[in-house]
Amino acid sequence: MKTLIPTVKGTREFYPEQMAVRSRLYHQIQSVSASFGYEEYDGPFLEKIDLYAAKSGEELVKEQAFVFADRGGELITLRPELTPSLARMVAQKQGELAFPLRWWSFGPFWRYERPQKGRSREFFQWNIDLIGVNSPEADAEIIAIAAVLFQKAGLTPAQVGININNRRLMDEALLDAGITAEQKKLVFRLIDRRDKLNREAWQKYALELGLSADQCNSIEWLLGNENLWKQSDELCKVFSVLESLGVQDYIHYDAQVIRGLDYYTGTVFEARDLDKEGRAILGGGHYDNLVGDVGGDPLPGVGFAMGDVMYPLVLEKYGLLDAGQQAPADVLVVVFDQDSMGVSQSFAMDLRRAGLRAMCYPEPAKLNKQFKFADRVGIRQAVVMGPDEIAAGKVTIKDLNLHNQETLSKEEAIVVLQRLLAQADCL
RNA sequence: GUGCCCAUAGUUCAAUGGCGGAACGCCUGACUGUGGAUCAGGAGGUUGUGGGUUCAACCCCCACUGGGCACCCCA
Numbered sequence: 001m002k003t004l005i006p007t008v009k010g011t012r013e014f015y016p017e018q019m020a021v022r023s024r025l026y027h028q029i030q031s032v033s034a035s036f037g038y039e040e041y042d043g044p045f046l047e048k049i050d051l052y053a054a055k056s057g058e059e060l061v062k063e064q065a066f067v068f069a070d071r072g073g074e075l076i077t078l079r080p081e082l083t084p085s086l087a088r089m090v091a092q093k094q095g096e097l098a099f100p101l102r103w104w105s106f107g108p109f110w111r112y113e114r115p116q117k118g119r120s121r122e123f124f125q126w127n128i129d130l131i132g133v134n135s136p137e138a139d140a141e142i143i144a145i146a147a148v149l150f151q152k153a154g155l156t157p158a159q160v161g162i163n164i165n166n167r168r169l170m171d172e173a174l175l176d177a178g179i180t181a182e183q184k185k186l187v188f189r190l191i192d193r194r195d196k197l198n199r200e201a202w203q204k205y206a207l208e209l210g211l212s213a214d215q216c217n218s219i220e221w222l223l224g225n226e227n228l229w230k231q232s233d234e235l236c237k238v239f240s241v242l243e244s245l246g247v248q249d250y251i252h253y254d255a256q257v258i259r260g261l262d263y264y265t266g267t268v269f270e271a272r273d274l275d276k277e278g279r280a281i282l283g284g285g286h287y288d289n290l291v292g293d294v295g296g297d298p299l300p301g302v303g304f305a306m307g308d309v310m311y312p313l314v315l316e317k318y319g320l321l322d323a324g325q326q327a328p329a330d331v332l333v334v335v336f337d338q339d340s341m342g343v344s345q346s347f348a349m350d351l352r353r354a355g356l357r358a359m360c361y362p363e364p365a366k367l368n369k370q371f372k373f374a375d376r377v378g379i380r381q382a383v384v385m386g387p388d389e390i391a392a393g394k395v396t397i398k399d400l401n402l403h404n405q406e407t408l409s410k411e412e413a414i415v416v417l418q419r420l421l422a423q424a425d426c427l
Numbered sequence: 428g429u430g431c432c433c434a435u436a437g438u439u440c441a442a443u444g445g446c447g448g449a450a451c452g453c454c455u456g457a458c459u460g461u462g463g464a465u466c467a468g469g470a471g472g473u474u475g476u477g478g479g480u481u482c483a484a485c486c487c488c489c490a491c492u493g494g495g496c497a498c499c500c501c502a
Contacts, residue, residue, distance in 0.1 A: 117495080
């Protein structure tokens with residue numbers, strides 16, 4: 001074989017089998033989002049680098065964004081996230097939009113990272129936001145949407161969970177533990193690393209960061225305190241609303257959930273496989289000011305993002321990704337020879353008009369080749385129109401699963417095929 | 428950006444430094460107007476790329492590219 005030009009590192013090709021997974025994901029997201037009254041939107045895939053330079057962290061723009069100069073020399077970025085575009089879109093029409101705004105989106109993003117399990121350089125992401133309100137009920141609604149998606153996909157509360165925390169609560173708790181404002185960022189990083197290191201290494205790391213043994217112990221006590229949330233009125237309210245929404249089985253309090261983004265100010269959450277395997281499935285939180293950086297009036301909101309790489313891995317792990325390749329058509333009309341090509345094509349069209357997915361072999365070929373093709377792609381019914389059938393004004397339909405066939409009038413054949421299809425749908 | 432592992436037929440994998448094979452898949456035929464079975468044939472490879480060591484390299488060494496995993500980071 002000649003050497004093929006390889007794909008760009010970290011990109012993914014969607015063969016029909018994988019495309020079916022992506023489409024199913026899209027439709028589930030669409031359906032869940034719509035059921036809560038959210039509207040679909042999208043932003044540009046290309047943005048000026050300034051949009052991200054203003055707001056996102058240094059690492060995102062410098063290290064992890066695809067940036068290139070266009071023909072005019074302007075620095076263009078393949079969007080690494082949607083929030084800045086969303087902020088601009090909201091700010092531009094802030095005066096005419098009806099708040100609270102419920103918007104969702106599903107589209108491609110790019111990040112120049114080293115690909116590994118659950119992470120690629122080109123991926124799709126579901127973003128959903130409830131903008132213009134500042135209530136625990138809004139936080140709970142967004143979290144419930146994530147839980148409902150899991151529910152609909154068949155993931156149980158024994159398999160995945162949504163871990164919730166609150167930034168304000170952590171700020172106060174850390175202040176009580178004697179952590180200064182300057183130390184806060186480092187401590188957040190320390191907390192994030194809690195599960196990655198063993199206890200000794202973790203404590204050593206804490207001392208290296210300049211924390212005292214007392215401070216370290218206090219943090220450890222904080223993280224082990226399952227009732228810490230009771231000190232936060234906000235979290236109490238969020239949990240109570242989630243109970244009303246009937247999704248409390250998915251919900252856990254977890255003092256280790258911090259989330260990296262600086263703009264989260266209140267409730268933060270992430271969903272994970274309960275085995276603690278792999279990366280977070282989704283992550284999000286409450287923010288105070290979505291549009292400030294792009295020049296709008298301050299707007300609070302809550303939202304999350306879920307990639308299309310980790311989530312299917314979890315579904316697959318629990319056997320919920322039915323890999324069953326669907327046949328591309330219900331019926332294959334076999335072409336007997338060049339002379340009968342026309343009538344075969346014409347009958348295939350009759351079948352399509354009758355609501356069947358029909359395929360006509362696109363050239364005359366040996367019958368065994370055509371039947372083998374039907375078998376290979378999983379088409380169950382074949383229609384043969386040879387000289388005998390044409391002379392009698394009939395067609396032969398063959399069931400490749402049952403290995404039987406019968407010769408009928410065209411009208412009868414269509415009815416029989418429709419009935420078979422309806423039966424197959426019931427199964 | 429750092430570290431570890433990997434790269435041989437379409438696929439999954441073999442092959443002490445000494446003539447690169449198997450299974451499955453693919454193509455053709457037995458087969459008549461009919462696919463999954465069976466049998467008989469056949470095609471398919473510059474061993475990821477480029478250097479080096481050697482009389483001799485799929486095998487040893489170096490670099491590159493790509494893949495996997497972890498770190499970093501997580502919008």
